[in-house]
Structure formats: C-alpha cells, structure tokens
Amino acid sequence: MSSESPALSSESPATSSESLATSSESLATSSESLATPSESLATALARAGSPAELLRNLPSPPSTFPVRPEFTNWRSEQRSWVETCALLDQSHHMTDLFLSGPDALRLLGDVAVNSFAGFGVGKAKQFVAVDPDGFLIGDAILFHLEDELFDLVGHPMVIDWVTFHLERGGYRATAERDDNSAVRTAGPPRLYRYELQGPTAAALVEQVTGAPLPDVKFFNMAEFGIAGRRVRGLRHGMAGQPGFELFGPWADGDAVLQALLTAGADHGLVRVGAKAYSTANLESGWVPAPMAALFSDDPLMQEYREWLPVAKVGSIGGSHDPADISGHYLTPFDIGYGKTVRFDHEFIGRAALERMAEAPPRTKVTLVWNAEDVAAAVGSLYRPGPGAKYIEMPKARYATHHEDKVLKDGRQVGISLDCGYLANERVMVSLATVENEHAEPGTEVTVVWGEQPVSGKPAVEEHVQVEIRATVAPVPFVDFAREGYRTR
Template sequence: MTVESLAAAIARVGNPVELLRNTAARAHTFPVAPEFTNWRSEQRAWVESCALLDQSHHMTDLFLGGPDALKLLSDLGVNSFANFGVNKAKQFVAVNPDGQLIGDAILFHLEEELFDLVGHPMVIDWVEFHVERGDYEVTAERDDNSAVRPSGPPKFYRYELQGPTAAAVLELATGRPLPPTKFFNMADFSIAGRTVRGLRHGMAGQPGFELFGPWEEGEAVLDALLEAGKAHGLVRAGAKAYSVANLESGWVPAPIPAIFGDDPLLKEYREWLSAGAVGAIGGSMDSDDIADYYLTPYDIGYDRNVKFDHDFIGRAALEELAENPPRTKVTLVWNNDDVTAAMGSLLGEGPGAKYFDLPKIRYALHQEDKVLLNGEQIGISLDCGYLANERAMVSLATIAKEHATPGTEVTVVWGEQPNSAKPQVEEHRLWEIRATVAPVPYVQFARTSYRGK
C-alpha cells in the first residue's frame, strides 16, 4: 500500500491546520506499564529516594556513522560542535531556514565516527531526510520506538535512575564509588558482569544517570539495579509518572515542527515525509494559519543552545532574532478553584469542560492552548499536567516577554471550540482557567541546584 505523503495530505484537505486539527493520531504514549504502584508515589520517589524509569521503548534512535556524520549534524544543528568529543552528549536543536523550530533530541557521541540521536521523531525525520538527499558520506540506521517498530526488541535498553539516592543505588550495583562525571558526559560501569554506559543526566530536576547497553543484557542489569535499590528506597516509575517529569524540569516535548512554509527545501521535505509523521494539534488555539503555531529556540528556552560559531540552516534568521526575541518560556500554575470547577463540571448536566486525564492532561501530540491577558492573546500553553510533588496543575508556555514577570495573572483557555473530529475529543465547552506566571523550572531544587551546575 502506498503511504500518503504530507504534501499530498495537505493538498487533499486544503490547509495544514485543518489536517492536523482533525487527524486521528493520538497523543504520544509510553509503551511501558502505566503504574507499578501508583503514579503519585512514583512521582514522589524521584524527590525523596530514587525512581527507576524504563526509557527503552518510547524513543526513536537514529545511529549516524561515517566520516561526514559530524558535518551533517553541524550543518543542521544550532549547537556548537567544538570540543564535542566521544562520551559527550548534548541537546541537539534544528530549525528551518527561517529560524523556526523543527525539533530537538539528545545526541550521544558514542565513538569517533558514531553518533546516536535519541528522541521524538520530528527532528530525527529531518536529519534522516538530509542523509538521503545530501552529499554526505554517512550511514544511518533507524530504530523506531516500540509502538511502531515492525518487529523485535529495541537495539538498546535505557534505564533512568533519578533522585537523592540514585548515586548510592549505582554504587551498590557496581560495587565501587562513582567516577567523577560532568553533566551530560558519559562513563562506563560494570553491572551484573555487563559493561553499561551511563550519561550523567537529570530528568525531573534531580541528579541521576541514564544507563544503556545492548538489549539482550538489559534484564540482567535491571535485576541488579532493583536488588541494589532495595536498600535505598528505589521505586519503579511507570508511564503515567514519567509523562510529567518534563513539567518539573521545564522541557517542552512536542512543539509543532515548522515545516509548512514555501521554502523549496520544506516543500521537498513534505513530499518525502509521510502524512502520519506529524501528529495532531489539540487545544484552544484556533488560527487557520499554521505559522501562528510555530516556535523559535528563544520561545522555549533554547537560547543557550544557539551558537553562531558555524554555518547551519536558519543561522541568518536566528542571528537577527537573537537581538530581541519577543517571547520566553514560563511555567503557568493553574488556579486551584478554576481547575476544581472544570473537573466538577463533568458531574451533572453537560456539556462540561474537556476531560482532564491525570496526571498528563495533554490529549494531542501538539497541545496548543491560548494564554490571555485582559482578553488578548499573549502566548501559547504547550504542555500540561498535575505535579503530585507540588500538588498543582501546571503548564509550560511561551508568552510575550513583557508579561513574563513571576506573579503575573493570566488565563489559559482549555478545550476546543468547535470540537474537532479527533477521536480523543468528546463534546465539551471552552473553560477559562486563571493561572499565575512562575519560573522555569518550577521546582525549587531544579531552579537553584540542577540548572545551576
């Protein structure tokens, strides 16, 4: 069966917003157990003791090898690649020719001419497209996530250890003190007689490591970690708890890729890309112009990633934008009374507010809710959910800088009107929820300790 291209799907529907607003694609799911105990206790574990999160199944890997692999990444990434040696990692960010965001992923430098790009497919698709069309001496091997992989297990297992006792668990499992490892650098460990690579990392504002190795060795490593964790309060965290870790640390997981413009490169890309690769738009944003949904690196806190020490797609546009970016990333803390009223509207006569599926209330891959001040839109709320550790409903948002002072009162518009044809959208009505602007990351430890190191 022929796969419809994104370009063909847009031509059939007539407008990219219409296509994405009514697609049957669901929000990204984590193909691991939803809960091992309950998601509230599992969230608490990464603050009070140690949480083990299984990342083996929900991310896509793109392994890039060959003498031009680094050049390819440098041509596409806004990041600096100076001093990016083996056993280092970085958050790779790519933009279109106008400086608007394509996506981001974590880039591991595994060997001298071998890299692993890990994350959501948006930016991985973009890189793979350039491998196929460009004049690069590069090999590419793609390992899709377990929800869409045709058959077989992942190439790597990945376990995230996070929390105050994560170091103690790892020391007990390895039988030796942890080697000094800088943030986003890698070290080798021996666990259960297997060599394990570990990235010094932090998912929810807490210290920890991302551990990975060949899939066939994963069960033995997991058993050893669980055994060592018994003495240090280790709790396995399922998909529900894991889904909101980004809200604590401040990472926006799924911005709409800015791939719908008139640039010839983008037109070629839409002919190459399958229609199902983009995902659905959900939320109260109702513009018919897809450009109104686009973000730049400056909108969501990637300022530190942008380095003008090399040529890359979109550099000229970002150099101009860097002089005065209009928006910035914030946390919005939703008003308890308004959230309670919205949830209560599900009882009795309806329609009420759009359903809140706790703890992550995002119901489309690309959540796009209006943020208002005195009735005027000042930004977009992008990802939302309930933080058990803070006992608060929050969202990550990008808003006009002049309104980004912590404590500013704004309004998030929750729901869709008119209701879209997405299968996860029931009959409901728009609901205005007051919110207070707060810093990113919202969690105090993340602001003062994790980001500061």
C-alpha cells in the same frame, strides 16, 4: 573506566559498535528502507486544503510510553524522584538514529543550531534543528559514542529531518533507525535504557557497581560494570534531581535491571510507570514534541513535504487557533533553547535566527493553574452537559502538539504548551511561552481550555471552552516550588 577495572570481568561484553549493533557495516540503509509506504504530507495537504484543517483533525494521539502505566500508583511514583530514587525504563518510547561515517558530524552540524566545538567521544547534548525561517523542527539527545559513530535519540520529528538531509545531501555517512516499540515492526529495541533519578541514585550506583562514583560532568558519559556487563551511563538530571541514564545492548538489559532492583532495595528504589514518567518534564521545564514548522513556501520545505509521510506528522490540539499555521510555530528562544544557538558554523536557518536573537519576544515559563477553576472544570462533568473538555490525570495533553491560548486582560499574550498534575506540589501546571512583559513570576493570566469548534480527533468529545486562571512561575518550577512556592 579501563578494561583493567576490577569491576569488570575479562569476559564482560565490550561496548563497541559491534556490541551495540551499530557498526558501520550494519548501519548502511537505503532510502527505500527508511521510507514508510504512506501518503506524503504534500498529498494529504492538497486534499485537506489547509495545514490547520489537516492537523486539527488528524487522529494522531499524544506521545505515549509503551511501558506499564503504573507499578504502584503515579502519585507515589512521582514522589520517588524527590525522596529516594526512581527507576524509569526508557527503552521503548524513543526513536534511535545511529549515524556513522566520516561525514556524520558534518551532517549534524549542517542541520543543528548547536556548536560542535569540543564535542568529543563520551559527550552528549540537546540537539536542536530549525527550518530555513528559524522555526523549530524539533529536538533530541545526541550521543557521541565513538569516532564517527553517533546516536540521535528522541521523538521522530527531528530524526526524520536528519534522515531527509542524509538521503539528499551526498554525505559519506550511513544510518540505521530503530523506531520505538509502539511502531517497531519486529524484535526488541537495539538498546536498553534505564534512568535512575533522585537523592539516593548516586549511592545506589556505587553499590551496584562496587566502585566509587566517577567524577563525570553533566551530559558526559562514563562506563560502569554491573552484573558482569559493561554499561554506559550518561550523567543526567530529570525533575531537578541527580542521576544517570544507563544503556547498553538489549541482551544485557534484564541482568542489569535485576541488579539495579536488588541493590535498590537498600535505597528506596521505586519503579516508575508511564503515567508518572510523562509528567517529569513539567518539573524540569523541557517542552516535549513542539509542533514542527513544516508548511513554509521555501523550496526545501516543499521538497520535505513530498518526502515525509503524513503518518509521521502529529495532530494539533487546544484552544490556540491563529489565522495562519505559522502562528503555531515556536522558535528556540520561545522554549528556552536560546543558549543552545551558536553562530560558529553554517546551518539551516542561521540567518533567520541571527535576526531573532537580537530581541526574542517571548520567554518560557511555568503556569500554575488556579485550583478552584480546575476543580470547577472537572466538576462540570458531573452536571448536565456539555461540560469542560475532560482533563486527564496526571498528563492532560490530548493531541500530539498541545497549544492553548494564554490571555492577559482578554488579549492573547502567549501559548500554553504541555500540561499536567504534579502530586509533589499538588498543583496543575503547564509549560508556556509568553510575551516578555508578562513573564515575571506572580503575573496573573488566563488559560483557555478546550477547543471550538470541536475537532474530529478521537480524544475530543463534545465540550465547551472554559477559562482557567493561572499564575506565572519560573522554569524549572521544581526549584521555585521547593524554595518558595509552598512550605514543604
């Protein structure tokens, strides 16, 4: 949208790098300011004796959303993105790493499996990084805001990895990190982010902007005028529904929010809290916070463990208990990022991924848990114990990285990852990666719920493991469910 657009007044703040507080002058940070005064992962590992012993007993909780848990109730809030429009406040739970400088794009290309051909200003992409052996470090969303200005947004795992390489690599680039509100030491976020998703989202955007919806492709950005403020919007989708992620300087956030709420009254707008929002990925199929592959003997990884504070490393929970820590690792192909991998540039882990790409052994699926078995596990809490591990609603994950065994005829054939309840379909599901021969929808498998021996994580009580039958379904589950799983 040009500055002459009637939707924008001449007094509207510009969305320049200055208004985003991310100009190249403000981005300069030293390695000291980015470091956390904490014991390194290497030191903690030496004391614990093994990676599994360390991560099994870390007190790190599952990722949280530091916003109001519910505005109405999480069941109705889940329904809003199917029937009308959901408004989700994403301002507080993600970490931003603003990168600026002539070598910023080169740094990103050296670290990511993605291709950056044609990645111009106004575009975004799922950014995926791996270790030298091709195992996942993490993923985030990368925004190309301006020439030589990028914003990497997501969980800290991949952001720490990029920061490490910036500090050691001699790049002509600078960075500024804005941690999420759960750990930020002072002040509000640098940017507000509001997600609008659902069948009426497009009409709501047209009303609040006073202009036709721009023809913008998926994961491309547009500019809007809302409440006299200039707003950037990423064409996005969540839980199989259309929408936009709107963002801009924090100082504009309240005015934009109030305008959305006012216009939203005509479109069934529902504010969504942390509980419902935490389950949206189960419908769309995105695996949040896969465990980072940190423990190989590669010299690069040894150096990284010396650099990385153990406080930045998440805990492992669940029944999956391989003999070696590498059994917890995932590849991009395991969780649906195979199409993201491009061998048109050199990057960390390229050679390993080229070998893996020849015949990836596992496929991402949805597992629909057997209702009777889930009810029996919950019911065990009302009988003399110990019973099954408590199943939290609506999100059942109880560690940073949740990994449960998936069995077929008593043999482990996969890993169940993120699990929770979908009120729209009235089912408990998990995202999983399973051997290709067992990935066909309709295949019957078993999820082992709970861990033995019981770990020292604060969220883990005395319990017994139970087996829960499950049925393989496609990813994303939301499309399959609405077309064939159950008549609505």
